[in-house]
Amino acid sequence: xxxxxxxxxxxxxxxxxxxxxxxxxxxxxxxxxxxxxxxxxxxxxxxxxxxxxxxxxxxxxxxxxxxxxxxxxxxxxxxxxxxxxxxxxxxxxxxxxxxxxxxxxxxxxxxxxxxxxxxxxxxxxxxxxxxxxxxxxxxxxxxxxxxxxxxxxxxxxxxxxxxxxxxxxxxxxxxxxxxxxxxxxxxxxxxxxxxxxxxxxxxxxxxxxxxxxxxxxxxxxxxxxxxxxxxxxxxxxxxxxxxxxxxxxxxxxxxxxxxxxxxxxxxxxxxxxxxxxxxxxxxxxxxxxxxxxxxxxxxxxxxxxxxxxxxxxxxxxxxxxxxxxxxxxxxxxxxxxxxxxxxxxxxxxxxxxxxxxxxxxxxxxxxxxxxxxxxxxxxxxxxxxxxxxxxxxxxxx
Numbered sequence: 001x002x003x004x005x006x007x008x009x010x011x012x013x014x015x016x017x018x019x020x021x022x023x024x025x026x027x028x029x030x031x032x033x034x035x036x037x038x039x040x041x042x043x044x045x046x047x048x049x050x051x052x053x054x055x056x057x058x059x060x061x062x063x064x065x066x067x068x069x070x071x072x073x074x075x076x077x078x079x080x081x082x083x084x085x086x087x088x089x090x091x092x093x094x095x096x097x098x099x100x101x102x103x104x105x106x107x108x109x110x111x112x113x114x115x116x117x118x119x120x121x122x123x124x125x126x127x128x129x130x131x132x133x134x135x136x137x138x139x140x141x142x143x144x145x146x147x148x149x150x151x152x153x154x155x156x157x158x159x160x161x162x163x164x165x166x167x168x169x170x171x172x173x174x175x176x177x178x179x180x181x182x183x184x185x186x187x188x189x190x191x192x193x194x195x196x197x198x199x200x201x202x203x204x205x206x207x208x209x210x211x212x213x214x215x216x217x218x219x220x221x222x223x224x225x226x227x228x229x230x231x232x233x234x235x236x237x238x239x240x241x242x243x244x245x246x247x248x249x250x251x252x253x254x255x256x257x258x259x260x261x262x263x264x265x266x267x268x269x270x271x272x273x274x275x276x277x278x279x280x281x282x283x284x285x286x287x288x289x290x291x292x293x294x295x296x297x298x299x300x301x302x303x304x305x306x307x308x309x310x311x312x313x314x315x316x317x318x319x320x321x322x323x324x325x326x327x328x329x330x331x332x333x334x335x336x337x338x339x340x341x342x343x344x345x346x347x348x349x350x351x352x353x354x355x356x357x358x359x360x361x362x363x364x365x366x367x368x369x370x371x372x373x374x375x376x377x378x379x380x381x382x383x384x385x386x387x388x389x390x391x392x393x394x395x396x397x
Contacts, residue, residue: 003280004262005228005273011312011338013279014227018303019045019064020295020338035072038065040081040096047221048093048103050305051084054193056298056332057094062379063297069379074189078147080202084186084194085179086111089239097202101182102209106218107238108180115177124170132174135162137183137198144202147188149195215244216251219274223258226306228273236308249274270309294365295335296344296354296372304330304340314340318359334364342392346385353386360392 005013015021019042033041042064043049051057058073061082065072076082083097088107095103119129139158143149150158152171159166166174175196178184186194187202209217218238223229226237235245252258252274259280261273297303304310304322313335314322322331322340334342334356342358354373358364366387377384 002260002262003283004264005283006264007312009283010228010263010273013275013283014312015338017223017225017227017276017279018306019225020297020303020335034075035065035068036075036079036081038068039073039076041065043076043082043094043096044099045221046225046302047099047218048087048095049302050300051092051094053298053300054084056300057084059298059376059379060301061094063295063375066375069381071381077187077189077194080187080204083203086176088237090176090180097185097187098205098207100185101199101203101206102214103218104180104182105210106214107240110239110241112180115173118173122170122173123167124173128164128166129174129177131162131164132159132166132170133178133183135159135164136174136178140184140196140198141201144187144197148190149186149188149197151192151195155196212247212251215240215248216255216257219245219248219252220255220257220276223252223274224276224279226302227279228261228263228275229307230269230273230309232269233307233309234274237306294368294372296369296376297333297335299332300330301333303333303335313338315359321359334358334369336365336368347388351386353388355388355390357390358392362392364389 012021039061042061046064049057049060058070061073062068062070077084080097082094083100084092084094085100087093087095087100087103090111119126135158136155139155140150152175155175156166156171175184178196179186182199184196185199185202187197188195219234222234222237226233231245231249232242234240234248235242238245240248249258253260256277258274259277261275263271263273303313310316318340320326322333322343323329324331331343332345333340334344340359341362342356342364344354344356347353347355354376356364356366356369366389369387370384373387374384
């Protein structure tokens with residue numbers, strides 16, 4: 001018999017799966033483990049965390065492993081536990097090092113298919129691309145063994161030294177191509193963001209998953225880390241086709257790793273949800289006391305980025321206040337009881353602090369946010385910031 005859940009229960013399950021509820025699901029973050037190991041456990045549970053904003057992605061990991069800080073995240077990179085690369089959708093994420101390879105093989109076909117057209121637009125021939133790849137891999141060889149790598153500027157300087165006539169707007173594509181094809185990845189951190197290394201030298205224990213097994217793994221781990229999800233959520237998040245996403249869900253369901261739920265009051269495809277069966281064991285009868293405390297979530301957090309259907313967490317009418325101009329740049333959010341009630345940012349004023357802007361018709365309790373501000377400060381090694389409440393904007397900007 002298919003379980004029927006309410007919208008309130010849906011939100012509870014998602015917050016718990018996301019590692020943001022009072023009792024996070026599936027994340028082994030005991031205080032006895034080293035900080036870097038706890039960050040790795042979060043990454044393994046989440047499978048992939050949006051990573052184009054380096055600072056935000058660090059906090060997204062640390063927030064889900066209370067007591068860790070930025071140094072623990074960087075240690076997880078330096079120890080080869082996690083990497084930063086392009087596992088899917090042509091978007092950079094933080095991923096467990098052992099998972100990046102099979103994920104790319106399962107999802108990369110769609111983004112790689114568009115690469116020749118992109119190179120034609122850039123005016124880059126296949127011969128030049130091959131030369132750039134060869135020179136890059138030669139330059140990276142041996143660095144991983146020493147815990148070193150190259151940043152973007154250093155790598156492109158090597159192209160120039162090799163006598164290659166390259167254009168500045170090629171650099172992103174070349175580095176993406178190296179990473180997307182599993183030839184390189186961003187690993188050790190020295191003085192800034194992760195550095196580029198050869199993937200075959202840096203990743204010690206890659207998992208080998210192919211075909212239906214890989215699809216089932218994607219569906220099962222996505223559902224375990226995002227709570228009840230719809231088929232179209234999986235298709236969007238992975239970049240798979242609707243048919244591939246349906247196959248992934250079928251494989252995960254047949255193995256017993258996900259179960260079908262029905263959303264009360266919904267109809268059609270919107271009513272069908274998939275979740276980790278183990279999550280249903282602690283499903284509350286009501287939402288009272290089940291959601292997390294007030295939270296300050298970083299920009300691009302999976303709380304919103306992990307879904308196409310975000311109505312449980314955010315009033316659709318407020319979407320453009322979180323993503324101004326629908327430009328893909330998700331602002332940092334203030335969350336209460338699992339729902340977005342405002343945005344926040346660091347103040348540019350001399351005395352610093354955090355500025356909070358409520359969504360229209362919603363309030364922000366500054367006193368209730370003090371623990372969240374303290375958590376943010378501890379992670380970044382700062383003093384607890386002052387909180388300033390700004391008036392809600394009159395219109396989405």
